[in-house]
Amino acid sequence: MTVEEPKQNPTHALYKPNFRTERYPKNRTPWISSFEQYKAMHEQSINEPDVFWRLRASELVEFNTPFHTVCSGSLSEGNVKWFEGGKLNISYNCVDRWAEKTPDAVAIIYEADQPGGAKSVTYKELLDQVSRIAGVFKSFGLEKGDTVAIYMPMVPEAAATMLACTRLGLVHNVVFAGFSAHSLAERIRDSNSKVVVTSDQGLRGGKIIHNKKIVDEALLTCPSVTKVLVFERTGAEVPMQQGRDVSWSKALSEQNEFVPPVFVDSEDPMFIMYTSGSTGKPKGLLHTTAGYLVGVAMTARYSFDLSSGDVICSTADVGWITGHSYAVYGPLCLGVTTVIFESIPNYPDGSRLWKVVEDHKVTHLYTAPTAIRSLRRLGDEFVNCTDLSSLRVIASVGEPINPEAWVWYKSVVGKDLCPVVDTYWQTETGSHLITAIPFATTTKPGSATFPMFGIEPAILDPNTGEELTGPNVKGVLCIKKPWPSIARSILGDHDRYLTTYMHAYKGVYFTGDAAMRDEDGYYWINGRVDDVINVSGHRMSTAEIESAIIQNESVAESAVVGIEDEITGQSICAFVTLQAGLKESDQIKKSIIAKIRSEIGPIATPKNLVFVNELPKNRFGKILRRILRKIASGESDQLGDLSTVADPHSITELVARVHIML
Ligand code: WTA
Numbered sequence: 188m189t190v191e192e193p194k195q196n197p198t199h200a201l202y203k204p205n206f207r208t209e210r211y212p213k214n215r216t217p218w219i220s221s222f223e224q225y226k227a228m229h230e231q232s233i234n235e236p237d238v239f240w241r242l243r244a245s246e247l248v249e250f251n252t253p254f255h256t257v258c259s260g261s262l263s264e265g266n267v268k269w270f271e272g273g274k275l276n277i278s279y280n281c282v283d284r285w286a287e288k289t290p291d292a293v294a295i296i297y298e299a300d301q302p303g304g305a306k307s308v309t310y311k312e313l314l315d316q317v318s319r320i321a322g323v324f325k326s327f328g329l330e331k332g333d334t335v336a337i338y339m340p341m342v343p344e345a346a347a348t349m350l351a352c353t354r355l356g357l358v359h360n361v362v363f364a365g366f367s368a369h370s371l372a373e374r375i376r377d378s379n380s381k382v383v384v385t386s387d388q389g390l391r392g393g394k395i396i397h398n399k400k401i402v403d404e405a406l407l408t409c410p411s412v413t414k415v416l417v418f419e420r421t422g423a424e425v426p427m428q429q430g431r432d433v434s435w436s437k438a439l440s441e442q443n444e445f446v447p448p449v450f451v452d453s454e455d456p457m458f459i460m461y462t463s464g465s466t467g468k469p470k471g472l473l474h475t476t477a478g479y480l481v482g483v484a485m486t487a488r489y490s491f492d493l494s495s496g497d498v499i500c501s502t503a504d505v506g507w508i509t510g511h512s513y514a515v516y517g518p519l520c521l522g523v524t525t526v527i528f529e530s531i532p533n534y535p536d537g538s539r540l541w542k543v544v545e546d547h548k549v550t551h552l553y554t555a556p557t558a559i560r561s562l563r564r565l566g567d568e569f570v571n572c573t574d575l576s577s578l579r580v581i582a583s584v585g586e587p588i589n590p591e592a593w594v595w596y597k598s599v600v601g602k603d604l605c606p607v608v609d610t611y612w613q614t615e616t617g618s619h620l621i622t623a624i625p626f627a628t629t630t631k632p633g634s635a636t637f638p639m640f641g642i643e644p645a646i647l648d649p650n651t652g653e654e655l656t657g658p659n660v661k662g663v664l665c666i667k668k669p670w671p672s673i674a675r676s677i678l679g680d681h682d683r684y685l686t687t688y689m690h691a692y693k694g695v696y697f698t699g700d701a702a703m704r705d706e707d708g709y710y711w712i713n714g715r716v717d718d719v720i721n722v723s724g725h726r727m728s729t730a731e732i733e734s735a736i737i738q739n740e741s742v743a744e745s746a747v748v749g750i751e752d753e754i755t756g757q758s759i760c761a762f763v764t765l766q767a768g769l770k771e772s773d774q775i776k777k778s779i780i781a782k783i784r785s786e787i788g789p790i791a792t793p794k795n796l797v798f799v800n801e802l803p804k805n806r807f808g809k810i811l812r813r814i815l816r817k818i819a820s821g822e823s824d825q826l827g828d829l830s831t832v833a834d835p836h837s838i839t840e841l842v843a844r845v846h847i848m849l
Contacts, residue, residue: 200590202597204606206626210579217492217626225627225637232640233668239640240269240481240671247484247520248477249284250275251450258669262696265681265689267669268454269478276448277353277457277480278317281519283448286314289495293524295343296498296547300390300530302539305546308343310522316344320351322442323433327382327414331356331449334459336380336412337505338362338371338402340389341529344418344435345505346515348384349458353476356451360459360471363506364389364396366788368404370469374461375409377471378678383412386420386435392534399425453477459678460508462614463728464687465717471678472615480520482618482672486639487517490610490622491551491580498577499551500526500543502558507725508614509584512672513553517618532558537565541573541600548577552600553610555585555724559592559600560754567599575600580625582608585724586756587712593632611635611712613698614726615688617672620644620698621710634709641670645695646704649716652692663716664702665695718812720749720757725790727759729812732793735786736761739779741769746802747793748816758794760819762802771798795819799844801837814838818845 206217219225232239237257244254254273260266285292290311297306308316329335335352337359339345345361352359360378362371364385375383383406389396399417403426406412417427418435427434457476461469487493491513499518503509505527518525526547532540532554540562544552562569581601583593588609597607606625612618620642621635628636638644646655646662655662673696677684691697701713715721718729729747736745743764752758763779765771776796783791797819803811817826823842829835 200594200632201629202606202631203629204626209606209626210576210604211626215494218489218494219492219624219627222627222629225624229638229640233643236641236668243485243640244270244477244481247488248275248280248480250477251279254453254477258671260669262666262669262689263694265676265685267673267675269475269671270453270481273453273477274450275453275477275480276450277476277516278350279354279448280480281516282310282314282317282350285310285519285522289522292495292522294519295346296524296526297343298526298528298530298543298547300393300534302535302542313343313347313350316347316439317350317354318446319439319442320348321354321446322444323416323438324351324355324357324382325446326438329355329357329382331451332358332456333382334358334360334378334380336360336362336371336375336378336383338364338383338385338398339418339505340364340386340391340396340398340420341504341510341527342386342418342420343527346519346525346527349505349511349515350519353457354446354448356449356455358456358458360461361506361511362461363504363788364398365506365790367785368401369786370788371401372405372408374469374471375405375412377461378459379411380409381411382414382416384416384418386418387423387425388421390421390529392531395421403428451476454675458511460511460614462508463719463726463731465719465728465730467728467730467734469728469731470680470683470687472674473676473678474617474672475675478671478673479617480516482670483512483517484520486618486622487513487521489624490608490619490639491553491582492625493518493521493523493551495522497550498524498526498547499553500528500547500549501553502528502532502540503553503555503584503724508617509553512618532562533565537562537569538573541570541575544575544578545573550577550579551582552578552580553582553584556583556588556592557586557723557755559583559588559596563592563595563599564754570599575602578605580608581605582610584610584612586721587714588633590632597632606630607632609633609635611710615674616670617674620666621712631709634705634711636709638710641668643667644702644710646702647692647695649701658704658706658708661701661703661713663692664698664700664710664712665692666698667695669696720747720759722749722752722757722759722790723755727787727791731787732759732761732783732791735783735791736763736779738786739775739782741765741775742779743767744802744810746810746812746815748812748819750816750819752794759791760795760797760815761793762797762799762815764799764802797845799841801834801841803838803841804833805831806833808833818842
């Protein structure tokens with residue numbers, strides 16, 4: 188494993204926050220208003236974790252039965268438990284208690300795909316809806332511990348469905364409604380989901396997505412599913428299978444009784460979220476109840492400085508972990524307003540996202556570098572024609588943010604009056620690991636800055652596993668101590684969980700990312716060191732794409748690499764060799780791409796697909812991706828040591844070929 192040079196050039200520009208001169212309500216002070224306060228809290232979280240977390244848990248979450256032990260178990264044994272002995276209910280914490288205290292406060296603002304179709308849902312209304320959905324689930328015979336798959340567009344009903352699952356102690360498995368029928372089926376089967384909640388159709392950027400049709404196709408191979416609840420998003424006629432498919436509007440309107448929350452144990456499973464790993468099979472990461480909720484509420488409060496009355500817009504779909512933690516559970520657990528944005532930032536034009544901020548007086552914007560880069564490219568006029576004066580904190584997630592995009596975000600979007608918060612974390616970690624604190628941390632463009640509370644990072648030498656202490660070191664990023672929202676297992680494969688995360692390096696959690704700590708102790712994330720690529724903030728496994736490609740009978744071999752892309756961070760480049768005697772053609776190319784889209788989904792479509800005569804291999808037949816990556820990135824003059832290549836002549840041919848193709 189090699190660690191490459193940091194992509195960003197650490198700049199020395201420093202941005203010191205000051206809530207008195209930035210946009211901050213006069214009658215409030217930030218949760219954390221100085222770096223000293225951050226440091227003191229961080230030190231306590233590491234040196235006295237019991238004291239720190241007991242306090243946070245009691246401030247942020249209501250337990251029905253108090254816990255007796257804050258934390259037990261260890262990373263190396265992969266048996267971490269948090270808040271044991273406690274009983275609680277997630278939907279009670281995110282909905283009921285606010286419906287009691289502030290019933291008319293807005294829980295969700297729905298910004299529909301077509302501009303002009305916004306609507307608000309108050310906490311009281313959300314409670315009514317969550318209770319009705321829970322009632323429908325009960326009528327389906329679902330019981331605590333059963334799994335429900337959710338394949339829905341970004342609508343408030345998706346969040347309500349997730350909350351309804353937690354109300355009964357059901358485990359949800361949200362699958363991004365851009366995945367193909369094949370991927371959905373794989374996730375339904377692996378999680379043994381009994382019920383699927385979907386919509387007739389979805390709408391994104393004016394395009395229709397045939398959700399119900401995709402579910403129908405997926406269910407041909409999912410015998411465990413007995414009921415499908417179909418939300419009417421567009422009202423289109425869709426085939427309904429008698430006995431199995433149930434209309435959302437009809438079923439919910441028939442519910443007359445209030446369904447009380449079921450209090451579950453702190454460590455009871457809460458949800459499964461599939462993500463890509465180094466191998467072809469997606470991993471179903473299992474998150475549990477109390478630790479997850481405390482983790483997301485704590486980070487939502489401190490990383491964003493969120494308080495009641497604030498409006499957060501997290502543009503990530505609920506099908507991803509960011510949608511779970513910071514569009515649904517974090518904001519609602521704090522009783523603030525969350526904007527569910529169904530569309531895309533540039534539909535119908537480049538001012539859409541900014542209009543959303545203006546229309547709904549968004550105070551906190553949370554989006555991905557890809558979106559920032561592509562909106563920046565459209566020009567400042569789209570930003571400047573809107574009123575963004577409601578914004579107070581602007582945040583980024585999903586991939587490293589390059590300093591140019593960071594500075595544009597800060598100056599053009601934030602008018603130099605809002606701190607930029609770059610949050611580094613993962614599906615596995617549930618909540619932020621490394622992030623600036625908006626009104627406390629002096630930021631450097633491109634650096635995620637310092638560890639969140641409870642997080643003790645370590646940079647290790649990738650080959651020896653030795654910790655590299657002090658400033659100016661780079662290596663693989665690991666975390667030394669357990670934190671509440673860490674995933675507890677990979678569903679059905681605890682061994683894979685142990686090998687991937689806990690045993691790669693002794694006694695620590697391995698993130699799979701490379702990082703650098705600079706002379707001032709700032710962390711810079713340099714991207715994955717495994718075979719995971721990150722396109723527009725979406726994680727994909729090269730092995731998964733390769734296995735879709737080789738299903739085409741014309742294909743002999745394939746190798747997929749991620750290469751740097753100005754807008755999407757990385758893009759997919761696939762190298763393909765054909766069976767002997769076959770000639771490349773547009774038709775073969777089209778059928779390979781169609782297979783990738785049907786096996787995984789449109790998000791896995793390669794930007795470049797190159798037919799080559801031979802792939803570079805070492806003497807043991809292992810494909811040398813490092814070389815392919817360099818060639819695809821136009822760095823054929825920097826291929827480095829070629830002594831391991833079995834047939835060095837193949838490289839010359841490959842370089843010439845790729846040069847013509849790309
Ligand atoms: C990358 C998304 C740099 C990283 C929350 C990580 C980032 C993977 C950042 C997790 C960031 C996420 N800076 N890299 N601020 N945030 N990443 O599971 O490689 O979809 O391992 O979770 O995205 O992606 P995931």
